[in-house]
Amino acid sequence: MKIGIVGGTGDIGEGMTMRLSPLFDVVVGSREQEKAEATCTMARDTLKSRGQECSLTGVTNQDAVDKGDIVILAIPFKHVVPTLSGLHGFEDKIVISPVNPMEKQDHFVFVPPPEGSAALMIQKLLPKEARLCCAFNTIAANRWKAIDEELAYSVPVCGDDDDTKHQVMELVNKISELQAFNAGPLSVSTMIEPLTPLVLNIARYNKMHDVGIQFR
Amino acid sequence: MKIGIVGGTGDIGEGMTMRLSPLFDVVVGSREQEKAEATCTMARDTLKSRGQECSLTGVTNQDAVDKGDIVILAIPFKHVVPTLSGLHGFEDKIVISPVNPMEKQDHFVFVPPPEGSAALMIQKLLPKEARLCCAFNTIAANRWKAIDEELAYSVPVCGDDDDTKHQVMELVNKISELQAFNAGPLSVSTMIEPLTPLVLNIARYNKMHDVGIQFR
Incomplete structure (x- = not known):
């Protein structure tokens, strides 16, 4: 199974690349292929120094969509519209949105689009044959990148198609x-x-680092 | 410190009464004082059978406001407006809202009032001298009532006055x-x-009971 990461050179994309490429074939997308290749080299070297093998290719965002069976949109909310408007070929792909529409004021504020959430907005931007789920929303970039530590968190997953949700x-x-x-x-x-x-x-008000969530 | 529970005979109020009365002086309010007294008798007997002492008085909701240093609004969202419109004397009281505006459709849906949350609506209904915080929102009634089990959950607390929040x-x-x-x-x-x-x-989709949250 191939996983395409759109925005794979961003903060979250880099950490995802390191966590996912020892487990799956990962296709790292970026606006510029050279940047994606540089992220792959960095990730490959980091993993190799820990004795881990990986499967990684640096490509454009469009190639990440085309080659991925599952496509993860590892982009900030403000990049969703410009990024998706330049991409095509999402039909029948499993698409994962970890996107959170928020702004930093004095503290972080949830600022959803008129649709009510980033995922519902993305649903309108994608062709109706795309199989969209929400996942990974609460895993911070720093946690993804700290590859010597386990990610011991709960991940709520939502989506309208049960088979797709099961695969995610x-x-x-x-x-x-x-x-x-x-x-x-x-x-x-x-x-x-x-x-x-x-x-x-x-995290901020209680002087903690990278707070995650567990359901129990 | 006296804790007044408005709606103390409801599902959540009953469980709170049993958990809080061995620790604090609890004044259990209800629309009908007899109901509050019946809840107190039940709670006192339940605790006594486990060898626990408690401090409990059954009163009206207005008495729970008047006698409580901290007043907990243990009422469903739909009862907030009718209940608060019949009560007075919240000035300088610490008031805790565990209220969640939600509806059961096929699944549970968050249906906030125009203010954005139950707590922000309650803020408008109370005198501005009331010291309002949000707490206990995610602790299910069944968990409050299962007094032989520990409540091992995280509780997010929010409010505008730091001293009040610290006390809560x-x-x-x-x-x-x-x-x-x-x-x-x-x-x-x-x-x-x-x-x-x-x-x-x-809880429903994963066949679990009374799911709670931990931040870590």
């Missing part, structure tokens, strides 16, 4: 100690995406 | 194994209240 949950459960939870249809993304500004605020 | 966090940290986290000003209640429909849905 399987993917989540293969990564470190992440545990996927079915949170319902895509519309519950309105309750999942506010978790991220919430935990960022909790 | 101290209260939270005294109950079972609850751990309070400062989540920021009262406006972040828009990110705390959706947690409850989210965990109710996760």
Whole structure:
């Protein structure tokens, strides 16, 4: 199974690349292929120094969509519209949105688009044959990158197609100690995406680092 | 310190009464004083059978406001307006809202009032001298009532007055194994209240009981 990461050279994309490439064939996308290749070289060297093999290719964002069976949109909310408007070929792809619409004011504030969530906005931007799920929203970039530490967090996953959601949950459960939870249809993304500004605020006000969530 | 529970005979109020009355002086309010007294008798007997002492008085909701140093609004969202419109004397009281505006459709949906959250609506209904915080939102009634089990959950607390918030966090940290986290000003209640429909849905879709949250 090939995983394409759109925005694979960003903060979250880099960490995902290092966590996913020892487990799956990963196609790292970027606006500029050279940047994607540089991220792959960095990730390959980092993993090699730890004795880990990986499967990694640096490509354009469009190639990441074309070659991925699962496509992860590892982009900030403000880049969603410009990025997706330049890409095509999402039909029948499994697409994962970890995107959180938020702004840093005095603290982090959840600022959803008129659709109610980033995922519901992305659904309108993608062809209706795309199989969209929300996942990984609450895993901070620093946690993805700290590859010597396990990711012992709960991951709420939502989406409208049960088969797709099942495949995404399987993917989540293969990564470190992440545990996927079915949170319902895509519309519950309105309750999942506010978790991220919430935990960022909790980290700040309680002097903690990279707070995550566990359901139990 | 006296704690007044408005709506103390409801599902959550009953469990709170049993958890709090061995630790604090608890004044249990209800629309009908007889109901409050019946809840107190039940709670006193339950605790006594486990060898626990408690301090409990059954009163009207108005008495619970008047006698409580801290007043907990243990009422469903739909009862907030009718209940608060019949009560007065909240000036300088610490008021805790565990209220979540949600509806059960096929699954639970977060349905906030125009203010953005139940807590922000309650702020408008109370006199401006009331010292309002959000807390206990994600602790399910069944968990409060299962007094033979510890409550090992995280509790996000938000409010605009730091001293009040500090006192509420101290209260939270005294109950079972609850751990309070400062989540920021009262406006972040828009990110705390959706947690409850989210965990109710996760419980349902993953066949779990009374899912709670831990931040770590």
